[in-house]
Every structure is written in structure tokens, then in C-alpha cells.
Amino acid sequence: MSTEQQQTRPVLEIDELSISYGGRPTVSNVNLTIQPGEIVGIIGESGSGKSTLAHSILGLLPSSAAVSGKALSLAGRNFLGADGPAFRSVRGPGAAMVFQNPMTTFSPLHRLGDQLTDLLWRETSLSKEEKRQRIVAVFKQVGLSNAAERLSNYPFELSGGMLQRVAIAAALMMRPSLLIADEPTTALDVTMEAQILHLIRELRAEAGVAVLMISHHLGVIAEICDRVVVMYAGRVVEQGPVEDIFANPTHPYTRALFACEPALIAPGVDRMPVIDHEALRRHADGRKTA
Numbered sequence: 001m002s003t004e005q006q007q008t009r010p011v012l013e014i015d016e017l018s019i020s021y022g023g024r025p026t027v028s029n030v031n032l033t034i035q036p037g038e039i040v041g042i043i044g045e046s047g048s049g050k051s052t053l054a055h056s057i058l059g060l061l062p063s064s065a066a067v068s069g070k071a072l073s074l075a076g077r078n079f080l081g082a083d084g085p086a087f088r089s090v091r092g093p094g095a096a097m098v099f100q101n102p103m104t105t106f107s108p109l110h111r112l113g114d115q116l117t118d119l120l121w122r123e124t125s126l127s128k129e130e131k132r133q134r135i136v137a138v139f140k141q142v143g144l145s146n147a148a149e150r151l152s153n154y155p156f157e158l159s160g161g162m163l164q165r166v167a168i169a170a171a172l173m174m175r176p177s178l179l180i181a182d183e184p185t186t187a188l189d190v191t192m193e194a195q196i197l198h199l200i201r202e203l204r205a206e207a208g209v210a211v212l213m214i215s216h217h218l219g220v221i222a223e224i225c226d227r228v229v230v231m232y233a234g235r236v237v238e239q240g241p242v243e244d245i246f247a248n249p250t251h252p253y254t255r256a257l258f259a260c261e262p263a264l265i266a267p268g269v270d271r272m273p274v275i276d277h278e279a280l281r282r283h284a285d286g287r288k289t290a
């Protein structure tokens with residue numbers, strides 16, 4: 001494959017992916033493609049399957065999850081039905097994840113430097129000092145002050161915002177093509193949230209990292225994403241450029257979601273203060289509405 005083809009190849013291609021637990025569908029027939037450097041947001045109410053979808057990309061679902069579909073490809077390699085070791089090979093360079101709560105991302109018992117060094121297990125050609133240098137470099141990249149000194153810190157010695165920067169640094173040092181961020185700012189205050197969003201935008205601009213961002217917060221999605229995917233009851237009910245979806249949501253569920261955040265409603269979009277879940281579910285299923 002030529003270099004040009006590699007550069008234009010999507011970092012993620014999901015084709016008709018379905019996931020169920022005990023026969024109960026959680027993610028149904030999802031299609032999603034992310035291009036290099038794109039920031040894509042997933043919105044949807046609690047339980048709509050956002051995290052399940054995100055976790056499936058890295059093979060992080062429990063063994064009770066039944067996964068089926070046509071493809072789940074990272075950097076051109078199909079991982080649908082792959083086992084644990086296959087997914088481990090792609091975690092890091094293919095895609096890396098930042099979780100909601102930075103306080104539970106790291107072990108409280110070990111220094112951050114040791115924990116990040118362990119994550120570089122794959123880099124067998126790097127000496128201990130070279131690994132240290134790479135970690136200090138990403139700490140600086142994410143704007144952590146006194147970067148070298150942070151290596152000897154324990155997680156509890158840092159604020160939530162600083163620790164989320166460390167989590168992003170840990171993901172970045174593995175040089176992923178795709179950063180998956182599951183509610184990365186929910187546990188942070190508004191100032192820290194703004195800083196982390198700014199950082200994610202910078203990383204895309206500087207390193208060309210693509211980002212898949214899950215958020216309950218429509219303002220965050222509107223501010224940072226190029227494209228948005230709306231999930232309802234395990235299905236993607238609508239997806240498109242952020243400006244199009246926010247200005248002209250076509251699915252009733254998207255309109256209902258936006259109605260819950262009036263400041264984001266574009267002029268001309270009807271308010272739907274009461275969500276009729278049964279009607280929406282029928283709509284999402286493609287069934288005739290009553």
C-alpha cells in the first residue's frame with residue numbers, strides 16, 4: 001500500500017456492528033467511519049450504548065457481550081471477532097482511550113512515572129532513560145508544569161484536571177491514530193474542562209490525532225467536534241457535520257435532546273420538552289409510528 005493510501009485510509013471503520021448481552025441488543029447495526037484528524041462526537045442519553053460501542057473498538061467488552069457485524073477495522077485491519085491478544089496489539093498505536101474519572105484511571109499505589117513506563121512495554125528498543133524522556137516530553141505536550149518532577153508523584157498528589165492531562169499523556173505517548181475519550185471532562189470543573197478541550201483541539205492540530213469523543217454535554221460536542229453521531233436505544237439515528245445536525249436535526253430524538261438544552265437550539269427548531277420514548281423507539285426501530 002502506498003504512503004498516500006495509508007494517509008487517506010480511515011483510522012476507524014465500523015460496518016453493521018451489533019452487540020448484545022444475554023440476547024438483549026445494546027448496540028444495533030452501527031456504521032461509523034472516522035478519518036485521520038477528525039473529531040467525532042457521540043451523543044445520546046444514558047444507556048443508549050455509547051460506552052459499549054467505544055469499548056468494543058478496543059476489545060474492552062466483558063466476555064458476556066456477543067459481538068457481530070461485517071467489520072470493526074482499525075488502520076485497515078479488521079478486529080471483528082478478534083481475541084484478547086489481537087486487541088492488545090492494537091491498543092496504543094491503533095487507538096488509546098481516556099476514561100471519565102482520572103482518579104480511577106491509575107493505581108493509587110504506584111508513582112505515575114512507573115505506571116507510564118509499564119505502559120511502554122511494547123517499546124523494547126527503548127532504554128529506561130529513553131522511556132523517561134518520552135514520558136516527560138508528552139507531559140510537556142499536555143501542558144503539565146514541572147513535567148520531570150511529576151514522574152515521582154502519586155495520583156492523589158495531583159488535581160483531577162492535572163491527572164486527566166496525565167491520562168491523555170499516557171494515551172498519546174503510545175502515538176495512537178485514534179484517541180477515544182469517554183466523557184473526559186465530566187469529572188472536572190468548568191475551567192479544567194475548557195483546558196482539556198483546548199488541549200484535545202491542539203493535539204489534533206499538532207499531531208493529527210483523530211478523536212472519538214463521548215459526551216452528555218451538547219455544548220462540548222458543539223465546541224470541539226467536526227461530526228456528531230446521535231445514538232438512541234443502541235442505534236445511530238442520525239449523524240453528520242456538527243453545524244448541520246445542530247442547525248437542522250431531522251430525527252425526533254435529536255430534536256428532543258436539543259430541547260433539553262434550549263441555549264443550543266437553532267432558530268426554527270421546534271421545542272419538544274416531553275420525550276415520548278415509546279414513539280422514539282418505534283422510530284429508531286424503523287417501525288411505523290402509532
Ligand SMILES: Nc1ncnc2c1ncn2[C@@H]1O[C@H](COP(=O)(O)OP(=O)(O)OP(=O)(O)O)[C@@H](O)[C@H]1O
Pocket residue numbers: 021026044045046047048049050051052053062064
Ligand atoms: N456488562 C454488561 N452486562 C449487561 N448489560 C450491560 C453491560 N454493560 C452495559 N450494559 C447495558 O447496555 C446498555 C448500554 O450501556 P452503555 O454503558 O453503553 O450506555 P451509555 O450510553 O454509555 O450510558 P452512559 O451515558 O450512562 O454511560 C445499558 O442498558 C446497560 O445496562
